[in-house]
Amino acid sequence: MDRRSLLIGAAAAAASPAWAADPVALGADLPLLRRICETLHPGLYRYQTPQGWAQACDDLVAALRRPADVAQQYLALSRLAGRVKCGHTYANFFNQSKAIRRRVIEPANKLPFHFVWLGDRMVVTGNPRGVDGITRGMEILTIDGVAVSRIRRAMLPLMRADGNNDAKRYALMNVQGVDRIETFDVYYPLLFPSDRPAFQLGIAGRGQVSVDKIDLVTRQKTMSTGYDETRPDYWSLTWPKPDIAVLTMPGWALYDVTWDWRARLDGMFEDMATKGARGLIVDIRENEGGIDCGHEIIARLIDTPLPLDSDYERRVRFRTTPADLNPYLDTWDRSFERLGEGADDLGDGFFRLKADEEGVAVISPKGPRFKGKVVVMSSAQNSSATFQFISLVKQHGLARVYGQPTGGNQRGINGGAFFFVRLPNSGLEIDLPLIGTFPKTPRPDAGLEPDVFVEPSVQDIASGRDAVLERAITDLA
Incomplete structure (x- = not known):
């Protein structure tokens, strides 16, 4: 599974897609896709108006007035998804059928470096x-x-x-x-x-x-070593100086791995305690997110329980999904069809999930407690669980952030639960997030800025120098 995927993911559809006979099959899917998005997507109008969305759909129709093969239809669907401006709404490479993957994703048309x-x-x-x-x-x-x-x-x-x-x-x-x-x-x-x-x-x-x-x-x-999440050494702890540890975590999408990531993290913090580490660098620059593994790190940095999402609330667009849509909504948990049952009706087309209202979600302290200085290295890849982790450590002063601005958005993101929408005519799939997080007070349309901005230069790349890591080590020394 891709390091950037937050999905447990059902198998891609095996049926023969209609595009084999119909070169404009995506056009026939559009009314269904519009209804699904307008009924279920919590962030459809977060960054566009209903009129803008309607125009995007009209643009897709115009693009398909001439015959289009599956590659062109996939491109058109991706362009439509891009108009939503949601990091979890896209024609997921990993969830396409084998036939579409062979035509669109697998061919020899890639740069060799x-x-x-x-x-x-x-x-x-x-x-x-x-x-x-x-x-x-x-x-x-x-x-x-x-x-x-x-x-x-x-x-x-x-x-x-x-x-x-x-x-x-x-x-x-x-x-x-x-x-x-x-x-x-x-x-x-x-x-x-x-x-x-x-x-x-x-x-x-x-x-x-x-x-x-x-x-x-x-x-x-040609994948770089160290990016296989199925291996128990996927996360590493290194010591550039005797009292400074670097915890490198390329990803948190660990849904179906066989190794115990919590035990792995426990062992790393015990190692730091044994060796008397006074500085910790958490490298998540290549990590989009997945499971909230960052909560386990924060648990070692706090003395009292830390409440979650006090400044945000989670909303959905439905109580239950319309029964006639369910055959097109693939997922790993059919209870998502009833996600909004019991939620508070906000009267504007949204339902607020009650768990947030009760304020019971907290991170509890856990030992061994790390009492030294902490640096988190950030990049634009940090856009889901890692964005939320960086937001928490910045908000509560638990670490300084070095590197580049994050991905994600302070106005909230969509995720948490997903449907994989499988379109019957084209055979294409698009991911649909179901839970939107929304700030309780106005926030900027932007990611999070680091405390210390460091960007590599061409010279750094040519020499293999990690300017962000070097700066963090220097400041902690």
Whole structure:
């Protein structure tokens, strides 16, 4: 399962999709999709008006007036999902049928190296396949004659992120070998299709370089080590100095792993206590979220119970799902169909879940207590459970945050429970979050700022220097 997925995920639909015979099948699905979104999605109008949503649906209809194969229909659906500006609403790569994955996600149309974006600059961070002419720190200027800045702008509306926090959208365009399916790998070939077996790259100071395209299987073989959540060493504790520990947590999407993550964390804090650590650095820069593992860290940083969500409330749009929609709503827990039963009717199309009103959700202190200084390293990837973790440690003064602004949004995000909407005509799937968190007082349309801003340079990338980690160690020493 992808490190960025918060879903336990049911198996993708196995039935033959209608697009095999109908090149505009997504158009036939649109009325159903609109009704599902307008009935169930808690954040549909958080960042757009009903009129704006209607226009987005009309734009999809216009895009499908001409015959469109499944790849073009997938692109059109992704563009529609992007209009919602929700980090958990997208045509999930992992939940598509095998037939659609073979056509849209798996082909040999991917760049054979790793890279990040620094503004509009595409900078190589790794060349695990040893491709000739490609080195770490190299800047890519064009791909098949198209300026990379234009590619970046074209991809932006397709990226899943909350509100107008574009930092998350840009971060999703990085290819770092940490995802089983990279977002750039999926959308770039759909926007700039080519049947040629190689890319022609324009490289700063080098001119033109030709590189062969790779497929998904090859990409997955080049994944960076340390990003397999099924291994008990997925999280690591290292000691750059005898009294400073670095807890690295690439992900918290641990729903179906066989190792005991709580016991693993217990052992790490016991190790820190035994060795007398006076500084702790929590590295979650590549971690979007998943389970609320951060609560277990906070439990070691507090002396009294810490209440959760006191400034936010959780809302849903329905008491029970309409029975005629249920056949299209896949999920791992059918009780989600009754999510709003017993909730308070707010009178504006929302129902407030009672658990928040009762104020019983707290993090209780747990030993061994860590009494030293704590730094949390952040990035735009932090947009779900890790966003909430950073929000708590900042709000309660439990740690200083180093790095770049987070993803997510202070106006609240949608998640907690999901339906996987399986569209009957096109065979496409789109994730639908069911619980929206909403602030009780006005909040900015933005992520969270770090206490100490540190951004790597091209020179840092070329030399392999981790500027954020170095600054954190220096300040804790």
